[in-house]
Amino acid sequence: MxxxxxxxxxxxxxxxxxxxxxxxxxxxxxxxxxxxxxTVAEEMFQTVIVDKALQRLGYQIEPIKQVDYNVAxxxxxxGDATFMAVNWDPLHATKYKRAGGDKAFYxxxxxxxxxxxxxxxxxxxxxxxxxxxxxxLKDPKLAKLFDSNGDxxxxxxxxxxxxxxxTVTNYQIKKFGxxxxxxxxxxxxxxxIADTIxxxxxxxxxxxxxxxxxxxxGVLVPGKDAIWLEVPFSAIPxxxxxxxxxxxxxxxxxxxxxxRIVANKAWAAKNPAAAKLFAIIKLSVNDVSAENLMxxxxxxxxxxxxxxxxxxxNAHQALFDHWIDEAAKAATH
Numbered sequence: 001m002x003x004x005x006x007x008x009x010x011x012x013x014x015x016x017x018x019x020x021x022x023x024x025x026x027x028x029x030x031x032x033x034x035x036x037x038x039t040v041a042e043e044m045f046q047t048v049i050v051d052k053a054l055q056r057l058g059y060q061i062e063p064i065k066q067v068d069y070n071v072a073x074x075x076x077x078x079g080d081a082t083f084m085a086v087n088w089d090p091l092h093a094t095k096y097k098r099a100g101g102d103k104a105f106y107x108x109x110x111x112x113x114x115x116x117x118x119x120x121x122x123x124x125x126x127x128x129x130x131x132x133x134x135x136x137l138k139d140p141k142l143a144k145l146f147d148s149n150g151d152x153x154x155x156x157x158x159x160x161x162x163x164x165x166x167t168v169t170n171y172q173i174k175k176f177g178x179x180x181x182x183x184x185x186x187x188x189x190x191x192x193i194a195d196t197i198x199x200x201x202x203x204x205x206x207x208x209x210x211x212x213x214x215x216x217x218g219v220l221v222p223g224k225d226a227i228w229l230e231v232p233f234s235a236i237p238x239x240x241x242x243x244x245x246x247x248x249x250x251x252x253x254x255x256x257x258x259x260r261i262v263a264n265k266a267w268a269a270k271n272p273a274a275a276k277l278f279a280i281i282k283l284s285v286n287d288v289s290a291e292n293l294m295x296x297x298x299x300x301x302x303x304x305x306x307x308x309x310x311x312x313x314n315a316h317q318a319l320f321d322h323w324i325d326e327a328a329k330a331a332t333h
Contacts, residue, residue, distance in 0.1 A: 026058025027331035106268035213288035
């Protein structure tokens with residue numbers, strides 16, 4: 001498969017897309033769709049892909065509203081929004097349940113799979129000091145390596161409050177006995193991770209939380225520039241039986257996540273074509289990371305993201321058309 005960035009370069013906005021579904025047969029004709037997503041700009045690409053598929057089915061798509069995750073779940077559950085394409089499962093299990101769970105949402109299939117997350121350090125420091133597990137930072141000498149403000153504590157780049165990951169990271173820091181030696185820096189992740197990358201480029205040790213798909217792993221490449229740290233044991237809030245160990249025995253502290261599409265249950269029942277699309281559409285985690293890296297390099301406007309989505313569709317035209325045909329068939333049964 002050609003790199004996404006090269007495929008996108010062959011695309012022109014306004015490209016006429018072909019389909020076997022005839023205009024007169026469009027199941028979404030006259031139906032309004034109100035997409036919603038988080039305030040993470042890098043999650044727009046996957047939302048736009050779904051929007052464009054729904055448009056092909058005749059649905060009228062309103063502009064994407066960007067809100068806090070909790071607000072997004074509530075809006076979809078209440079019918080104020082139609083769908084969200086970035087339901088992190090199982091990371092957002094509590095948010096999903098609190099907003100109504102299966103009684104309020106339609107959720108079938110897995111849009112994006114293989115989304116990893118966890119703690120990383122630069123490979124040079126890991127190899128020099130033989131650091132493989134975050135619990136090793138209990139050693140003040142090792143913790144001090146990652147001290148960026150002179151307080152003797154390791155500075156750990158964390159995520160934004162409200163994303164869901166901050167609940168897990170705060171819980172784990174306490175459970176692993178690191179509260180007195182590791183400082184979890186939360187706030188604007190984009191700004192904090194940019195500072196972390198600057199430190200790395202200046203030859204200093206770095207310690208950070210990250211996830212895929214996201215552009216960070218395109219800059220600090222796992223295995224080349226940085227390594228994942230294991231955790232001493234599984235520890236997930238409100239889940240005493242949690243097991244985050246992978247099949248290979250490694251334990252990075254988080255279950256492998258998927259992004260799933262959640263839609264208002266009542267709306268989905270009235271729109272079987274859209275419901276079918278939500279259940280079968282797929283997107284590669286690597287393609288999302290590649291698009292996110294292009295955003296990082298400056299192609300981050302909504303127009304850029306729309307162009308990226310058009311390019312992805314053009315590169316996967318036969319598959320995209322298949323989804324449209326299958327979705328349209330669902331409306332006739």
